[in-house]
Amino acid sequence: MTEKERGKKILGINNEVIERCVRCGSCRTVCPVFNVTHEEPSVARGKIFLANMINQGKVELDKEAAEFFNLCTTCLRCAEICPVMVDYEKIIISARALAVEKFGLPPEKKAAVMLFSNRNLLETAGKITAPLTKLFTKSSKSPQNRLLLINVPRLGKVLLPEIKSKPFNDKDRWYRAKGAEKGKAVFFAGCMFNNFYTETAMNVVKVLNALGYSVFVPRDQHCCGAPAFFSGDLKTFEKMKEKNLKTLQKLDVDFVVTACATCGHILKKEYRELPYESRELIEVLFENIEEVGKWKFPKKIRVTWHHPCHIVRGQKIPRNYPLDVLKVVGNVEFTSLEEADNCCGMGGSFKLSHPEISREIQIKKAKNIEKTKSDAVLTECPGCVMNIAEGLERIDSSIQSFHIADLLVKCIE
Ligand code: SF4
Numbered sequence: 033m034t035e036k037e038r039g040k041k042i043l044g045i046n047n048e049v050i051e052r053c054v055r056c057g058s059c060r061t062v063c064p065v066f067n068v069t070h071e072e073p074s075v076a077r078g079k080i081f082l083a084n085m086i087n088q089g090k091v092e093l094d095k096e097a098a099e100f101f102n103l104c105t106t107c108l109r110c111a112e113i114c115p116v117m118v119d120y121e122k123i124i125i126s127a128r129a130l131a132v133e134k135f136g137l138p139p140e141k142k143a144a145v146m147l148f149s150n151r152n153l154l155e156t157a158g159k160i161t162a163p164l165t166k167l168f169t170k171s172s173k174s175p176q177n178r179l180l181l182i183n184v185p186r187l188g189k190v191l192l193p194e195i196k197s198k199p200f201n202d203k204d205r206w207y208r209a210k211g212a213e214k215g216k217a218v219f220f221a222g223c224m225f226n227n228f229y230t231e232t233a234m235n236v237v238k239v240l241n242a243l244g245y246s247v248f249v250p251r252d253q254h255c256c257g258a259p260a261f262f263s264g265d266l267k268t269f270e271k272m273k274e275k276n277l278k279t280l281q282k283l284d285v286d287f288v289v290t291a292c293a294t295c296g297h298i299l300k301k302e303y304r305e306l307p308y309e310s311r312e313l314i315e316v317l318f319e320n321i322e323e324v325g326k327w328k329f330p331k332k333i334r335v336t337w338h339h340p341c342h343i344v345r346g347q348k349i350p351r352n353y354p355l356d357v358l359k360v361v362g363n364v365e366f367t368s369l370e371e372a373d374n375c376c377g378m379g380g381s382f383k384l385s386h387p388e389i390s391r392e393i394q395i396k397k398a399k400n401i402e403k404t405k406s407d408a409v410l411t412e413c414p415g416c417v418m419n420i421a422e423g424l425e426r427i428d429s430s431i432q433s434f435h436i437a438d439l440l441v442k443c444i445e
């Protein structure tokens with residue numbers, strides 16, 4: 033085969049990327065979706081085979097084939113175990129992008145992309161619905177989350193994060209470091225923090241300030257584009273990226289900090305034009321572990337940790353970082369979690385498009401957490417916080433789910 037023939041074909045990616053798969057099946061042993069369905073199209077090997085056929089023009093990408101490419105949480109466990117290091121994310125996003133070009137976004141993904149890519153729409157929704165929230169929800173065991181008053185058919189208990197009437201980034205603000213300034217950071221909060229978990233967002237800032245970093249929160253920040261990117265709507269993604277880069281590129285700071293695994297993954301991998309480094313909160317905490325070691329939680333607390341997919345595999349942040357950090361905080365007893373790095377089942381809009389499969393993965397996660405007999409499960413992704421909180425409610429667990437910043441802030445106040 034000539035070099036030209038091996039070049040880009042229908043999916044817009046080089047054949048070699050797809051042909052790398054040796055069909056060993058190792059990905060079947062780790063895929064959370066395959067673990068539920070036990071069907072080949074659920075797993076990377078099946079999808080890559082189909083992508084190869086499409087790329088060679090032997091099979092047409094029809095609606096049924098497009099559906100197979102959506103049957104995936106993009107947890108990247110397959111890519112991590114793959115002996116030949118297949119670039120699975122590239123293949124799945126290219127296949128989804130072709131499907132979106134041909135058929136448009138499926139309704140649930142269209143709704144999610146439309147809401148999250150339009151800041152005004154999200155903020156208006158917050159203004160209108162926030163005062164009415166108590167009419168149709170009740171409080172959940174996990175803070176900043178609410179449970180719908182009625183169980184939804186096929187889903188049972190449904191948990192939602194509290195939407196806020198005023199966004200976290202309502203105007204440009206500097207929050208100054210406590211004591212000597214070690215550096216300046218811009219906080220790219222993302223939609224979940226700006227519009228839902230605003231208290232956690234503030235806690236992230238307080239923790240960074242306590243470590244000696246001044247933090248700038250710009251009003252002009254938009255969704256990082258992850259919902260569009262992972263759905264294959266690359267045009268919308270590029271628009272979001274362009275808008276955010278316009279703000280980020282003109283700032284005189286040392287780094288951009290994220291506290292949402294998916295925002296961090298997208299910024300590190302896709303915002304290559306950033307003039308400074310993108311760092312996840314957990315990386316900053318680990319770098320300052322001596323300082324964190326002086327902190328003490330007000331009372332004894334037993335915690336466990338869930339590794340978000342987009343931190344350990346998306347950003348390849350070592351798994352020991354959060355564990356080492358938690359182990360040095362006074363009054364915190366760390367207990368390990370079985371399959372701590374398995375997906376929580378959320379997978380962005382996967383939860384909406386495949387609710388039954390998503391729920392099975394979620395319940396498995398919640399049951400593993402319940403076995404730890406912890407007071408709380410911590411993580412560093414608002415999506416995981418929410419989905420795990422829902423899973424814990426569904427199995428009637430008393431364990432709370434919250435962000436690591438929510439625990440650390442109590443050590444410094
Ligand atoms: S682990 Fe990698 S090489 Fe093996 S079947 Fe899966 S994608 Fe292909």
Ligand code: SF4
Pocket residue numbers: 059062063064065066074075076103104105106107108109110111120
């Ligand atoms: S990304 Fe996760 S869900 Fe998707 S095929 Fe790979 S292991 Fe399965």
